[in-house]
Amino acid sequence: NCTRGFARPKDTVSSDLLDRVDTFVLDCDGVLWEGATPIDQSIDALRELERLGKRLFFVTNNSAKSRSAYVEKFATLGFEAKQEQIITSAFVAAQHAASLNLNGSVYVVGGDGIRDELQQAGVEVAQEPPGGLEPACTAEEFVNDLVPDSNIKAVIVGCDSSFTYRKICYASRCIQAGAVFISTNLDAGDMHGGVLMPGAGACVGAICSALGRDEPDVNCGKPSSIMLSVIRDSRGVDLSRAAVVGDRLDTDIMLGVTGDAAVTVLTLSGVATVEDVAQAAADGGVVPTTVVPRLSALVF
Ligand code: PLP
Numbered sequence: 001n002c003t004r005g006f007a008r009p010k011d012t013v014s015s016d017l018l019d020r021v022d023t024f025v026l027d028c029d030g031v032l033w034e035g036a037t038p039i040d041q042s043i044d045a046l047r048e049l050e051r052l053g054k055r056l057f058f059v060t061n062n063s064a065k066s067r068s069a070y071v072e073k074f075a076t077l078g079f080e081a082k083q084e085q086i087i088t089s090a091f092v093a094a095q096h097a098a099s100l101n102l103n104g105s106v107y108v109v110g111g112d113g114i115r116d117e118l119q120q121a122g123v124e125v126a127q128e129p130p131g132g133l134e135p136a137c138t139a140e141e142f143v144n145d146l147v148p149d150s151n152i153k154a155v156i157v158g159c160d161s162s163f164t165y166r167k168i169c170y171a172s173r174c175i176q177a178g179a180v181f182i183s184t185n186l187d188a189g190d191m192h193g194g195v196l197m198p199g200a201g202a203c204v205g206a207i208c209s210a211l212g213r214d215e216p217d218v219n220c221g222k223p224s225s226i227m228l229s230v231i232r233d234s235r236g237v238d239l240s241r242a243a244v245v246g247d248r249l250d251t252d253i254m255l256g257v258t259g260d261a262a263v264t265v266l267t268l269s270g271v272a273t274v275e276d277v278a279q280a281a282a283d284g285g286v287v288p289t290t291v292v293p294r295l296s297a298l299v300f
């Protein structure tokens with residue numbers, strides 16, 4: 001029952017939960033911070049979990065930054081994290097592309113986090129097609145202008161703040177020519193300052209629509225099996241002794257449920273609300289084992 005943990009006294013929730021797990025797999029936005037602002041007491045809560053000997057991993061679907069850029073973001077906001085503790089959808093997508101031994105390059109629709117991780121993984125990043133990024137052409141002109149480079153063997157799509165019709169054309173033509181279609185994540189929208197803004201799912205969805213497809217070949221973000229295997233195999237996390245903590249039911253809690261995590265914790269400091277949990281329970285959807293107002297409620 002999803003609300004049982006929430007209704008129980010807070011310290012009972014914490015001591016029981018803390019005994020059952022030695023690892024925390026933590027979502028970032030909506031759990032640690034909101035945009036560029038740390039969520040109340042989250043910095044102290046992480047310190048307390050570390051003091052208790054818990055291993056911490058940070059898992060984000062945001063593909064905008066590389067893991068090294070995330071190390072800097074953590075430090076700037078007052079958190080501490082080493083690169084090995086950080087798993088991003090861009091990192092997982094780059095690892096997946098490397099594992100395919102493409103013998104060619106990857107065309108990226110998305111931010112620099114994806115390009116940086118591909119370079120670190122030793123995968124060639126394709127140039128933008130000649131003609132730059134000006135969108136002022138017609139579909140007819142694009143037919144001759146945007147002929148796919150035969151060296152492109154995969155297309156990775158994440159949230160791209162300079163997404164254009166031209167990029168849909170080129171990505172969809174590369175995929176039609178045989179490139180593997182990989183998404184960093186499928187979050188339809190993300191909250192920014194209380195406003196729902198288009199996420200990677202919106203860019204992926206446009207390319208799917210152009211191709212008459214429902215989904216890409218591979219998704220790398222939460223709650224995908226590829227993300228789960230990086231958490232398990234590359235980082236050695238035993239999910240039967242782990243708590244997965246997040247602010248979304250469809251990504252974070254789903255990841256924990258799919259991975260048979262010992263505990264799934266929804267924090268109400270982000271996207272999902274108590275009403276969403278009640279609705280999911282009524283619909284037979286995925287629900288967390290514990291609901292807390294914010295991360296710090298697990299330890300203080
Ligand atoms: N993708 C983008 C572009 C975002 O802005 C965000 C959150 O703000 C996310 C994904 C989700 O990140 P997380 O998994 O850390 O909640």
Ligand code: CA
Binds near residue numbers: 028031
């Ligand atoms: Ca989140």
